[in-house]
Each structure stands twice: as C-alpha cells, then as structure tokens.
Amino acid sequence: MIEATGITKAFNGVQVLRGVSLTLRKGEVVAVIGPSGSGKSTFLRCLNHLEIIDGGSIVVEGEALATAQAEGPSRYASDADVRRICRKMGMVFQSFNLFPHMTVLENVIEAPITVKRLPRATAIAKADALLDKVGLLAKRDNYPGRLSGGQKQRVAIARALAMEPDIMLFDEPTSALDPELTVEVLRTMRQLAEEHMTMLVVTHEMGFAREVAHRVIFMDDGRVVESADSARFFSAPQHERTRTFLGQML
Numbered sequence: 001m002i003e004a005t006g007i008t009k010a011f012n013g014v015q016v017l018r019g020v021s022l023t024l025r026k027g028e029v030v031a032v033i034g035p036s037g038s039g040k041s042t043f044l045r046c047l048n049h050l051e052i053i054d055g056g057s058i059v060v061e062g063e064a065l066a067t068a069q070a071e072g073p074s075r076y077a078s079d080a081d082v083r084r085i086c087r088k089m090g091m092v093f094q095s096f097n098l099f100p101h102m103t104v105l106e107n108v109i110e111a112p113i114t115v116k117r118l119p120r121a122t123a124i125a126k127a128d129a130l131l132d133k134v135g136l137l138a139k140r141d142n143y144p145g146r147l148s149g150g151q152k153q154r155v156a157i158a159r160a161l162a163m164e165p166d167i168m169l170f171d172e173p174t175s176a177l178d179p180e181l182t183v184e185v186l187r188t189m190r191q192l193a194e195e196h197m198t199m200l201v202v203t204h205e206m207g208f209a210r211e212v213a214h215r216v217i218f219m220d221d222g223r224v225v226e227s228a229d230s231a232r233f234f235s236a237p238q239h240e241r242t243r244t245f246l247g248q249m250l
C-alpha cells in the first residue's frame, strides 16, 4: 500500500530524516516508536504531502507520489495526482484538529460534501453510521468544545474514515489524553485493525504496539534502527539502542 524508500528531509539545514524506508502492506498495522525528535511525525507527514521530501521515493498503491532523482530533489507527481493519491490516506493528529465552529456531524460531512461531492443526505447517512461505530451518535449535534478529549479524537477518526481512505495514518492519537480516555480511543483503533484497515501508527502505547501492531519500527535520530514483527521486537530486540529505549518505556 505504501512503499517509501530512502526518504531524506532537512529543516533549515538540520537533517531530520536520514534515509527512512518503509513498506506497508494491505491490512497491515505498523507501529512507529522512538524518542522525541527522532523524526516520526515528520516521516508520517511526508507520506501524505504535509511535508515535502528532499530525497527518496514514495509510492502509494502502485502510484508514484514522489520519485527520487539522480541529482537534486525528488520529483512530485502533478498537483492533481498528488491530491488524488493523498486522498487514499486519512490522518489523525495528536491535537484532533476538529473545526470548532462546526458540530460533530458537520465536521464529519464537510470533506465528503466539498471534496467528494457526495449529496448531503448520503453524507449524513454515512456520517451517522460512522459516529455510531465510534460510539458518538448521541453527540452528533454537539460542538467539539463540549466533548472530552477522547470523544474529540473519536470524532476525528470518524471524520477521516468518512473519506473512505485505504490507509489510516495516526500521529500519537492518544498522547494528549488521560489514561481512561486513551482506552476508548485505542478500542476504536483496535476495532479498525480487526476490520483489516491498513494502519501506520506513531505511538507511545507499548501495549497497543505489542498487541495490535503486526510490525514495529523503532526510529532514532532520523533513521530506522530496527523493524521487526511485534512479538519478536519486544521479546528479542536486536539493537542496543532499541533495548535501552524499551527499558525506559516498559
């Protein structure tokens, strides 16, 4: 579903990604872990064009989003193709990013109506089904300001799903939440995984990485240090740096 190869990215001359590669297969759940500042969010944002890569290639479902060049920066597909390819990916952020002036329902139907041009009634029917799925149908006419953090995040998940993405990208979806609210968001994510959604999840939740993810990638200092099946990753980490990090986390 996603093939990223040798992604490099610098901000103001500071190298943040030093050649990151990843293969995400259909139905696979991959957790990305690593210390603060290691480049996890930047990598995720590069995948759906929220950041422009310097070097490397990104292929999404067989279509080139960005292609490495022999010299100079990677070349992107046309603007129209970039938009179309990126629509295959839904993203959920740590900070929810809901529209505060719209109700829960309006948040969920906004993009399907304006971007996908769904008839309003169709969009509403779909939104109601998704809100029911994340357990928030009763809140559909509330404004985000009236919701708990966990509820906001579940609305954000429903909003991303409303665009019918093939891949979901999550950037620390629970790290702004209290433990009891984290549980309800993780439950929703686990349910998605059970429905075979393809997911790439940056997370501090080692329990989620161990129990739900098929594979775990450990990043440090802009590189992938270790990538392994989650059972093996936790039971027999190969690299000293991974062991030190896990020692601090577990």
Ligand SMILES: Nc1ncnc2c1ncn2[C@@H]1O[C@H](COP(=O)(O)OP(=O)(O)OP(=O)(O)O)[C@@H](O)[C@H]1O
Pocket (backbone or CB within 6 Å): 011, 012, 016, 034, 035, 036, 037, 038, 039, 040, 041, 042, 043
């Ligand atoms: N827009 C930006 N401009 C300049 N520097 C940036 C920008 N975004 C990220 N960085 C820098 O890139 C490095 C990697 O940041 P990134 O957010 O990808 O790390 P992270 O692994 O997601 O960390 P955390 O676990 O704290 O979220 C950091 O040093 C950060 O300061």
Ligand SMILES: [Mg+2]
Pocket (backbone or CB within 6 Å): 040, 041, 042, 171, 172
């Ligand atoms: Mg981050």
